[in-house]
Amino acid sequence: MNNKITILIGKMGHSRFTNKLKERVEVCKKEKIGKILITSMMAGSLLQVGAVANAEEQVAEPATNAMMRLAAADLTSYKDFDINASWAPAMRWAIDEGIISGYQNQKHPSDPKKGVGNWLDPQGYVTEYQMLSIILKYQEPDSFKSEKANTTKANLDKNFAFTEYKLAKDLGMVTRGSTTNVTFASQHVTRGQMARALVSYIYGKSVTLEQAVEFMYANKFMIGKNLEKGQTLDNFGITDKLTRAQLVVVLERYAKQPELKDTLSESMIRDMQKWEEKTQLVWEDKEPGFETKEAAESNMTQITVPVWKATTKGDKVQGKATLTVHKNLAKTYKAVFQEIFDGPEKFPIKDVGAYSWRTNVNSEHRNGTALDINASENMHCEIDKNGNVTKILSGSFWKPYENIYSITEDGDVVRAFRKHGFSWGGDAWSTSRDYMHFSYFGS
Secondary structure (H helix, E strand, O other), X not given: OOOOOEEOOOOOOOOHHHHHHHHHHHHHXXXXXXXXXXXXXXXXXXXXXXXXXXXXXXXXXXXXXXXXXXXXHHOOOEOOOOOOOOOHHHHHHHHHOOOOOOEEEEEOOXXXXXXXXXXXXXXXXXXXXXXXXXXXXXXXXXXXXXXXXXXXXXXXXXXXXXXXXXXXXXXXXOOOOEOOEXXXXXXXXXXXXXXXHHHHHHHOOOOOHHHHHHHHHHOOXXXXXXXXXXXXXXXXXXXXXXXXXXXXXXXXXXXXXXXXXXXXXHHHHHHHHHHHHHHHHHHOOOOOOOOOHHHHHOOEEEEEEXXXXXXXXXXXXXXXEEEEEEHHHHHHHHHHHXXXXXXXXXXXXXXXXXXXXXXXXXXXXXXXXXXXXXXXOEEEEEEXXXXXXXXXXXXXXXXXXXXXXXXXXXXXXXXXXXXXXXXXXXXXXXOEEEOOEEEOOOO
């Protein structure tokens, strides 16, 4: 058999693919497969590797079949590799790229009852530290290596994920933890949190959850859990925990995407249009703002909304809250609180305040277009350029996922307010965080 090898290489996204192709060729030589056609096509997403009878015909077997044959040969040592799984090609790619290596001769990381062996754990959940490590080692290998070398032992003793958080911050990535807050490093991330981290990395600046999910849909990084339900936040599964398989599928699609659609610019244009609509809704044809307390209060109204309360035993019981708001936003506020009340989280609200006359003309509380929820457990603080708290201005702390009254960035409360056009102080500004605060005009 003639061992001549023909290689046809199309446009590639990363030079590291070339090295992998060379390795494939050597494998084919050793196994005496014969004439080989190897193609890499960005549009097709999958690396095609297949033996052909006649190289001149240049007909390769389907990409998926070829990948599966090699995957079966290379991954037989992993007890949980499923050759028929939708994530199998991406997992093969991730191992080839050195993104993941699996667990060698260990107890199953998610289910120790499965015993000792080699595991990929595709359905295992990913922590924030693991997610950042995987993304940064692959996308920024030189910067990661340099940052790692410059990280002191003292910093690592305080925060084992210091390198990952430092580089992520420098690159503009949205994360829950930071160099001074290791709490979230070992906590599982959601699909929504992964979307914000990755899309903020791509743009080099903070993006909202809605902007991130829109980008993921538009570029087909994820298609949602049910195609019939459309491209919504719920169908994206923003609160579902992220699995290893899902992460490598997204990264493979990103790596092999020939051109990314810029949805952020489109989003900003829509935001400008919404601003005009919101201004008209609240102020009609009048000049925004109130000159006097009397003028403000004549435009306020009192509403009562359903809320969940927490008992001393930790049980959730139905309750009500009364607040004073701008009369033109009364229906909007009621809709927001009804959605929070109907949400699966049953988020408990023990205190809420909206209208309050302030001398600061920029305060939206003065206009009845902002409110604060659970003030003590959702602090207002100043932060430095790295996102670290430098001074607490009001409230006591913010401990999402630990304290039941602290508002989570991807929970029912933030989602409901954002859906109706409000900004959350937890991520709206670069120099401060006001986790209790929601405002209709973003101030």
